[in-house]
Amino acid sequence: MNTMIGQLVANGVVYGCIIALAAIGLSLAYRIMNFANFAHGDFLTLGAYFTLFFAATSNLGFPLACVLAVLATAACAALLDIAIWKRMRSSGANRTAIMILSIGVSIAIRNALIIFFRPDALRFPVPVMESINLGGILLTYFQIAVVLIAFTCMLVVHSILSRTILGKSMRALADNPNLARITGINVDQVVRYTWMVSMGLAALAGIMLGLVTHLNPNMGWSIILPMFAAAILGGIGNAYGAMAGGMIIGLAQEISTAFLPAEYKIAVSFAIMIAVLFFRPRGLMGGT
Amino acid sequence: MQDYLVSIILTAGIYAIFALGLNLQWGYAGLLNFGHVAFMAIGAYTTVLLSMNEVPLILAVPAGMVLAGACGAFLGVATLRLREDYLAIVTIGFSEIVRFILLNWSSLTRGSFGLYGYPRPLEEMIPHEDYNLLLAGVVIVVLLLVYALLEILAKSPWGRVLKSVRDDEAVSVSLGKNAFSYKVQSLALGSAIAALAGSMLAFYLQYINPNNFQPIETFYAWIMVILGGSGSNRGTIAGAVLLWGFFSTTRFLEGYVSLSPSASGALRMVIIGLVLIALMMFRPQGLFGRKEELAVGK
Numbered sequence: 384m385n386t387m388i389g390q391l392v393a394n395g396v397v398y399g400c401i402i403a404l405a406a407i408g409l410s411l412a413y414r415i416m417n418f419a420n421f422a423h424g425d426f427l428t429l430g431a432y433f434t435l436f437f438a439a440t441s442n443l444g445f446p447l448a449c450v451l452a453v454l455a456t457a458a459c460a461a462l463l464d465i466a467i468w469k470r471m472r473s474s475g476a477n478r479t480a481i482m483i484l485s486i487g488v489s490i491a492i493r494n495a496l497i498i499f500f501r502p503d504a505l506r507f508p509v510p511v512m513e514s515i516n517l518g519g520i521l522l523t524y525f526q527i528a529v530v531l532i533a534f535t536c537m538l539v540v541h542s543i544l545s546r547t548i549l550g551k552s553m554r555a556l557a558d559n560p561n562l563a564r565i566t567g568i569n570v571d572q573v574v575r576y577t578w579m580v581s582m583g584l585a586a587l588a589g590i591m592l593g594l595v596t597h598l599n600p601n602m603g604w605s606i607i608l609p610m611f612a613a614a615i616l617g618g619i620g621n622a623y624g625a626m627a628g629g630m631i632i633g634l635a636q637e638i639s640t641a642f643l644p645a646e647y648k649i650a651v652s653f654a655i656m657i658a659v660l661f662f663r664p665r666g667l668m669g670g671t
Numbered sequence: 672m673q674d675y676l677v678s679i680i681l682t683a684g685i686y687a688i689f690a691l692g693l694n695l696q697w698g699y700a701g702l703l704n705f706g707h708v709a710f711m712a713i714g715a716y717t718t719v720l721l722s723m724n725e726v727p728l729i730l731a732v733p734a735g736m737v738l739a740g741a742c743g744a745f746l747g748v749a750t751l752r753l754r755e756d757y758l759a760i761v762t763i764g765f766s767e768i769v770r771f772i773l774l775n776w777s778s779l780t781r782g783s784f785g786l787y788g789y790p791r792p793l794e795e796m797i798p799h800e801d802y803n804l805l806l807a808g809v810v811i812v813v814l815l816l817v818y819a820l821l822e823i824l825a826k827s828p829w830g831r832v833l834k835s836v837r838d839d840e841a842v843s844v845s846l847g848k849n850a851f852s853y854k855v856q857s858l859a860l861g862s863a864i865a866a867l868a869g870s871m872l873a874f875y876l877q878y879i880n881p882n883n884f885q886p887i888e889t890f891y892a893w894i895m896v897i898l899g900g901s902g903s904n905r906g907t908i909a910g911a912v913l914l915w916g917f918f919s920t921t922r923f924l925e926g927y928v929s930l931s932p933s934a935s936g937a938l939r940m941v942i943i944g945l946v947l948i949a950l951m952m953f954r955p956q957g958l959f960g961r962k963e964e965l966a967v968g969k
Binding site: 418419421467470471476478479480481482483484486487488489490491492493494495497498501502604607608611612615644646647649650652653656657660661664 | 701703705749750752753755756757759760761763764765767768771772774775886887890893897930931933934936937938940941943944945946947948951952955
């Protein structure tokens with residue numbers, strides 16, 4: 384029984400790391416751009432498929448392909464900002480219009496991937512590894528790598544937010560856009576960098592999801608519920624809240640399988656989200 | 672050819688009813704319901720399950736509407752005091768949860784095997800091969816009734832308050848209107864209309880399966896409403912006809928392009944996504960809508 388719970392906790396931490404990385408990007412973008420980006424999940428998918436593409440068409444090796452994929456996804460984010468988001472901002476469209484638009488982006492990306500890669504499930508070209516046994520808990524090297532990389536990323540995000548000019552500008556912009564502008568912050572640039580960081584993290588989360596499960600064009604869209612639940616639980620707009628929220632959602636979903644049929648674990652996210660909205664709508668750590 | 676025409680009338684008509692429910696929520700009240708398909712699913716499954724257990728359709732259809740309306744009201748109560756994006760997030764989650772429950776509660780819904788062989792209205796009156804023609808008539812009558820109801824509501828004091836809440840909530844609250852309650856009511860009524868469309872869909876398909884109710888169905892309704900013009904019921908119906916026209920003409924064209932069926936279906940969806948992006952960027956009022964009626968103009 385104890386090892387079973389231990390195994391579920393371990394699975395929950397792995398899954399929680401992935402959800403947390405995705406939710407950090409979602410929350411950062413929400414804070415700066417002031418809208419819920421429903422295409423966020425599809426950038427996870429995009430990152431995973433870029434990796435697959437680079438790994439399959441070059442002999443760079445898998446880790447380098449991952450790095451390239453994160454950069455490529457961030458580049459896509461910058462392009463999308465130039466082509467769409469910046470225009471919407473400068474035309475004064477409000478956030479409901481932009482949210483509806485993000486649904487269009489999501490549908491277009493997801494189906495473009497189906498055209499290029501077919502709808503079937505795929506795997507990364509990496510060797511299948513045996514699990515290692517840590518006191519009765521089985522983990523693959525990939526799962527351990529996911530946890531280590533995710534925690535490193537969280538530290539990096541923390542350093543960016545607290546130590547760099549970009550992080551300070553981001554916080555200033557989120558608190559008061561007009562004041563930020565008149566103090567000489569280049570708003571368009573900060574927004575663009577935020578998109579790139581947010582989507583880079585999404586790409587990384589997508590690669591991790593692909594490593595521990597498999598790839599399909601729906602993979603990112605299908606975790607939109609736990610992702611938003613994590614962001615809301617932590618306090619939407621709060622990057623640290625998203626880390627905690629992601630971890631709690633991941634653990635809650637996995638541990639629930641000890642009591643509930645596994646098919647219902649996604650309902651646990653939903654129940655947590657509704658409970659938070661009823662009783663603590665600003666989330667555990669206070670959102671925007 | 673006649674069968675084909677009848678099937679287009681049926682699908683466009685059913686989706687027009689579905690989208691009219693969304694127009695009440697989004698066009699009239701400015702509410703972001705991103706899980707509309709959940710209410711269609713609730714309507715379809717409630718009607719079918721009750722009628723398979725000998726409940727007459729005259730009760731089973733309204734039962735689905737009541738259940739869907741109650742769910743819509745619940746989600747509204749949970750989120751409508753918060754920022755408008757929460758409703759969008761929660762409804763999109765709800766539509767996934769409903770689909771998961773329908774897939775996994777096999778003892779009730781037979782899961783992915785789906786349900787079939789259930790009663791349909793006026794079935795014994797007409798030979799089987801002509802049934803779709805009759806059903807098309809029923810759907811058109813229901814569509815006209817829903818349309819008339821919504822037009823009357825739009826011009827009623829209730830509809831005017833709803834639109835004033837959409838345009839400036841603070842003003843309507845200062846006039847003593849309970850904006851929250853109006854929004855919950857429009858959410859509940861729109862969800863009930865979606866359930867009615869769900870019952871009609873079940874009668875038409877003769878077989879329902881949780882995968883009929885994918886999240887994308889919600890966004891078909893969004894495209895219809897936005898393409899036609901948010902806030903305009905006639906525009907919404909036109910949007911439904913245009914979207915199904917697009918689907919059926921591209922299906923004819925499929926023979927001429929060398930794409931696999933999954934790729935050509937996906938290409939169609941890429942176009943849908945791009946249309947939605949272009950509409951929001953360049954013509955958010957749609958083809959027949961009025962810009963001042965738009966909840967996104969603020």
